[in-house]
Amino acid sequence: MTRSLRRDLYASVAAVLLVTAAVLIGHHIQSTSHTLFVNWPPLLATWGPHLGPGTPAAVAVAIGTVVYGPALAARLPWRKLLPLAWATALVWIFSLALIDGWHRGIARRLTSRHEYLQVIDRFDDIPNALRGFTGHILLGSPDHWPAHVAGHPPAAPLTFVLLDRIGLGGGGWAGVWCITVGATACVAVLVTVRALADETLARRAAPFLVLAPAAVWMGTSADAYFAAVAAWAVALLALAVTGRSLWWAGASGLLFGLTCYLSYGLTLVALIGAAVLWLGRRGLRERPALLVPLFAGLAVVPALFTLAGFDWWEAYRLLVTRYHQGVGGIRPYDYWVWANLACAVLITGLATVAGLRRTGAVLVRARGGTHGRTAEARLALLVSAALLALLVADLSGMSKAETERIWLPFAIWLLPACALLNRPRAWLAAQALLALLLNHLLLTGW
Template identity: 40%
Template sequence: MLIALSFAVGGLLHHLGILRIDHLPPLHAHFRVPTFRLLPAAVFGLAAAWMLPGALARLRFGRAIALGYGTALAWTVLLAVSGDGLAAPFTHKEEYLAVLPAVGDDPSGWLAGFTEHLPGYPTHVRGHPPLPVLVVWALQALGLPGPLWAALLVVLVGCSAAVAITLTVRRLGGEDAARRALPYLALTPASVWIATSMDAFFAGVGAWGVALLVLGRKRWSRLLSGAGAGVLLGSLPYLSYGLVPYLLIPVVVAVMVRPSRLTVAAILAGAGSVTAAFAAGGFFWPDGVLATHAQWAADPGAARPYLYFLFANIAVLALVTGPAATAGLVGPIPARVRTVVAATLVAVAALDVSGVTRGEVERIWVPFAVWVSVAGGFAGGRAGGHAGDRRWLAAQVVTGLLLQGLVASPW
C-alpha cells in the first residue's frame, strides 16, 4: 500500500510540475519497456531461488559462503548487462571518473584544495567527501583505468557485503541463522543498484568493517581485526556524509560482542588514523560537510517536497529490500540479529528525517538495505522449510527483475 500510494502521489506531483527532476517518483528514473535481454537474468534468478536453499543447507559453511558470493555476483552482473551494461553508469559526466583529470598526478594537492574547488566539480563529487575519487584514482594509478575497472571493483566489493554480513550473523545468531540469511543476501533486489553505483562499494566497506569486529579468536588476531575494522569504519564518513548514521550498526554489534579494551583501543586507533591522514592532507571533514551542504541547498533536489519523500523514501527501501525482508521483520529472527536489523532501520529513519535524502535513495539505501535483507531469511517462519524459502526467494527475484526491466536508472 505504501509503495502504491507513493507512486500514485508521486505521479500526481510530477504531473503538476512539483517534481520536475524525477520522472518516475519516488524513483529518480524513467519508465522503460523490458526486453528479451532480461531473459538470462530471469532464468538464472528463478533457478537460483529454487536450488539455493537446499544447496546452502547441505554444503559446509565455507563452501556455502563461496556459493552465495558467486550467486550474488552472477545475479548482479546478469541484471546489469540486461540493461545498459555494467560500466555504463560510470561513463556519466557527473560521476567520479569525470574529475580524474583535475586530480592528475597530484592527489595530495587535489585533496588540499577539494573544499575550495568543490563548486566546479561534477554532481556526485560535490555531494560526497573526496575518498570515492581517490579510490578510482588509485585504480588508475595501478594501471586499471576507465569505467569498466571501476565497475568491476564496485560489484566485487558490493557483492562481498553478503559474505561479511553472513559471517556477522553467524557470530550473533548462530550458523543456522547465517545459512538462512545468505540466499536473501545473494538475491536481494538491491543488486539492481549494486551494479553499478559507488554506494555498493560503500556497502561492502561498511559490512566488512562490522564483520571484522566479530572475527578473530586469538588476542593478536582480534587486535588486527579491530584495527582493520577501525580503518574501514573510519573511512565511511570520508566515502559519504550520509553514512554517519550507519555507524550505529557497528556500535550496536560492539556492545553485544563486548570486545576487550585493547581491541577497542585498536578500533579507535584505526579510525583515528583515517581522520589524521585526511587532516594531514588538508581536508577537514566539518569543512567538507558545510561546503557540500551549501551545494545541496542550491541544487534542485533540495526543493523536493519534504513530507512526500519522508514516506516515499521508506517505500523505496521496501522495493530495494524486497517483500521477503518486509515479511521477515516479524519473523523468528534471533534476538541479537534482530537488534542489528533494528539498528539499521533506526539509522535509515534518522537519515530520512534529516531531509537531506529527498529522493535518489534507491542507491543511497544500498549500504543499509543489505542489512535489512537479512530479515528475509525468516519470512517463512521456522517451519517454512525449503519450499517456503523458494517462494520468498522467487518473490525477491521477481522484484529485482521488475525493477531492472521497468526502471531506467542513471546509476
Template identity: 45%
Template sequence: MAQTGTTDVRRAALCGSAIAGLLVLAAVLVPVLTGWDVRERADDIAGLPPLHGFREVKVGPGTPLAVLVGLAVVLRGHRVAGWLGWRRLLAVSWMASSAWLLGLALVDGPAGLSRVLGNRHEYLGTARAVGSVPALLASYIDHIPYDSPGHWPTHVAGHPPGMLLLFVLLVRLGLGGDLMAGIVVAFLAASLPAAVLVTVRALGNEDLARQAAPYLVVTPAGVFLAVSADAVIATVVAWGLAALALASRTTLRQGWGWAVVAGVLLGYAVQMSYGMPLAGLPALAVLVAARRWWPLPVAAAVALGMALGFAALGFAWWEALPVLRQRYWDGIAAQRPASYWLWGNLAALLLSGGVLIGASVGAAWAARRDERVATSLVGGALVAVLVADATLMSKAEVERIWLPFVPWLTVGLALLPASWRRGALALQVVAALGVQHLLYTTW
C-alpha cells in the first residue's frame, strides 16, 4: 500500500477525531446539564444516554484475557499482520478476535455470554417453542402488533423471521442453551475481521487489508459483538460483501458462483433485519471499488428470489414492514425524542466502534484520490448509517443495530501514518475496556 501519511491525511484524521469526540461529549453531557429527558423508556431511571445501559464499575474473570489480547495487538499487531502468510493471517485474526470478544464478555462472568440472549425480549425463548417452521412463517405477521393474541417479544417482532430461524436451528442442533448460543454468536462474530480482509484483498489491496487487520480485531464494538444477535447479521452481511468482492475480480463465466453466494447471504440478511436493504450501499461501494458491475444483476436476482421464496412460505417482507412501523411508533419510539436521537445515534455508534471512526472517515476522505478501496468502503458504510439515521427507525440502541456497518467504517484507520499505529490501537483498546468495565450496557 502506498504510504498515505501526508499532512492532509493527518489533518483530516485529527479533525474527524475531534468532531467525533465533541459529538460524544455533547450526547453524554447535554441531557445531564439541561435535564433533558431523552430516556429510552419511561421507567429507565438509571440510564446513560446515548448508550442503552447504566454505570457499573466492575472487574471480572475475562479482564486479564481482554487486557492481554489488547496489549499483544497494540505491541505486535501490525508486525504480525505484515509477515504472516495470507491464510494464516485470516486464521490468526479469527482466533485473536475470538479471544478479544470472549475476554470482554467474560468480564461479567459466564452471564456475560448468556444473559442477553436469554433475555425474555430476545429470540431464544420463542425459538424453543417453535414447532412447525411453515406455520411460523404463515402466521408471523399476525403476531407483530401489540394487541394481537400472543404477540411476539420485542426483538422477534422487530425483525423478519430470518434471525429467529437461525436460533430455531441452534435449538434443534442442541445448541440452544443461553450460554452455548452466546458462545456460537461470539465465534461467528469473531470472523468479521477475516471477512473484511478477504473483501479488501479481493478488491486488489492486500497491503491495506494487512494494515487494517489489527484495528478490526480489537474494535471497541467487541463489547456488543460478543453478546448481540445483531452481530450475526453483521457477519452474514460481511461475508456476503466478501463473496461479492471475490466475484468482482473475475468474469461472469468464472465468478458467477461467488455472485450467487453474495445474493444468498445479502438476501438472507434482509430477511433478518428490516434495515438491511441498506447493506446494498456497501455492496455498491464494493463494485465501485472493483470497477466491475456484472455481479450486481446476478446477486440482486438471487436476493430477490430469496424474498419471493419467503413470501411464498407466508412471510412477505413488504407487508410486514408497515405493521412493524405501527408497533414501533405505538411503543418505545414515541418515548424517544428525535431532536436528540438524530445526533445521539451517531454518538452511540462512536461509542460502539470507537471515536477513531471519525479519524477513519477523515483519512479516507483525504486519501480519496489514492486509496479508492478504503474510500469506497468507508463511504458506502457512512452513507448507509446516515440514511438509517434519517429514517427515524433506529432511535437509540444503535450501538448494536448498526454493527453491520462498523467494520467497514474502521477500514480507513489503515491509512493512518505508521507513527500513529500503536497510539491509535491503544485508544481503541482503552475505549473497549473502559465501556465494558465502567458500564452495564444491557447487551
C-alpha cells in the first residue's frame, strides 16, 4: 500500500467517524431536547429499510458504471461521452428515486405542504404576485408562504407556475423536470474541468460525477434544478474566458442572474465564478470586453424582477427573520455547524473525502512553485473554491439541517477531486454502495 493511499484511507476513516458522531450525538440531542427536528440526524430522514421497483435498475447502473465507467470515459470521443454521462446520471437518479416508488419517490415530493406546487394558484396574476411577494414571507403575515417558497426568491416557484401554464402541471411533471435538468449538472462540471484543467482529468472525474451519492437527493428536489442552472452558469463562464467568446459570457451572466433569483444562498456560487475568472485570467486579459456581456447578462434577471416589483434585498432581510421564527431559530448551531459537514460526506461520498485530501496535497505542492500551473493545480483551485463556498454557507448559520439537499449546488463541484485518485473502480464501488444503502435503509424527505 502506497503512502498516498494510506493517507486517503485515514481521511476516509476520519470522515466515517465524523458521520458516526453526528448520528450518535444527534440521536441523543433529538431524544432528550427534541431541538433538531429531524428523525434520523444528521439527515432529514426516517429509518425504514425497503426495496422498490427502482432497485434492480439502480444496482445494474451501479455495477455497469463501476465495471465499465472508467474505461469508457477514457476512450470515448468527447462528444459522445457528454450525452452518455448525462443519460447515465439521469437513469441513476431516476432508479434511486423509484426505489421509493413513483408516487412517493417522484410524483409526491414537490406537492407537500412546504413545497412550490402548493402556491400555483396564487400566481394566476404573476405581476401582482411578484409585487406582493415579500408581504407573505413572515409567519403571521396574511396567507404566509410555505417554507420553501418563503425561503427562495420567486424565480423558484415561478418555474413551476410556468410549467403548469404549458400543460406540465402536477407533481409528476415537476419531479421529471427537476431530475432531467438536474442530471445535466454533471455535464456542466465536466465541460468546466476540461476547459480550465484538462480533458484527461475531466474524463477521470466523469464516472464519479455520474455515480454521485448526491443522486439520492437530486431525485426529486428543486435544488437539483438549481444546481444545474448554477453549474451551467459556471461552465459557460469557463468556455467564455478560455474561448474568448462574447456570446458565452453573456449567456453565463444571464444564468448567474437567474441563479441568484432561484436561491438566496446561491449568491455564493460567485466564489466558484471568481475561481473561473482567475484560472481564465489570460483570456480575460487578451479580451477584457468579455466583462461587458457578462455583466450585461447578469443584470437582466434582477432588472426584470425589480421592475416587476420584487425587492431581493428586502425579501432576504425578511427571510432571515422568518428563518429564526421557525425551526431554524431553535435548531442548535453548535451541533449543525459540524454535523452539516457529515451531511456533506454522505452526499459526496468517501471517494470525494479522499479526493479533497489529495486536493490539499496538490495545493501545498503548488504553493510558490511552477506546479501551480499544472492541470491538477488548476482543478484543485476550482474544487477549493467550491469547498470555500460550502464552508461559508455552513458558518453563516442559515444552513442548519437539510444540507444534504440545500448544498447540492456546491457538492457537485467537490466531486471532480475524485479525478486525482488511483484505483477508481474501488472508490466508485464505495460511492455506489453508499448511495444504495442510504436509499434502501432510509426514507428521505423534506
